Amino acid sequence: MTSYDYLILGHGLAGATLAYELRQRGHSVLVLDEPRADSASNVAAGLMNPVTGQRFVLTWLADELLTAAAAFYRKIEADFGQQFFFETPILKLFSSVKEQNYILARSADQPWGLLWRK
Structure with a gap:
């Protein structure tokens, strides 16, 4: 019988990221997944949007989180020699x-276009 340090159920973005990080830290990992066409990872395709909700608010810590996510995905691209982050x-x-008027009014307060373009 094979033993693992961690068992991860689901190989969507969260499960894949956790498995990658654990393996990078020297742990043995088993990932079990039931592929589904309607899974969040397939439907959203990894979309990251800093402006969310009906009120078009800036996501909490958007600048820091999106910057960290971009750096993480670029590191994985380098590790695998393949581009997938666009x-x-x-x-x-x-x-x-x-709705159009509401977001135009909100955008005057929020410099959303300046986010994470560093």
Whole structure:
């Protein structure tokens, strides 16, 4: 019988990241996953958006978290010799004129375009 230090259930973004980090730290890891076409990782495709919710608020610690995430993914790209992290602008389609006006008013207070472009 084989023994492992950690058992991870699910190989989505969180499970894959945890398994990678644990292996980098010398631990043995077994990952079990049931592939599903409608899983969050497949549907969202790893999208990171710093502006969220109906009120279009800036995510808590967005600058620090997105900067750390970008550095992490670039490190994995270097480790595997393959690019999969792409910084791409997000296009927001408004559902109404009211929603459009609301986000335009919010954007005057929030320099969202300046986030994590360092």
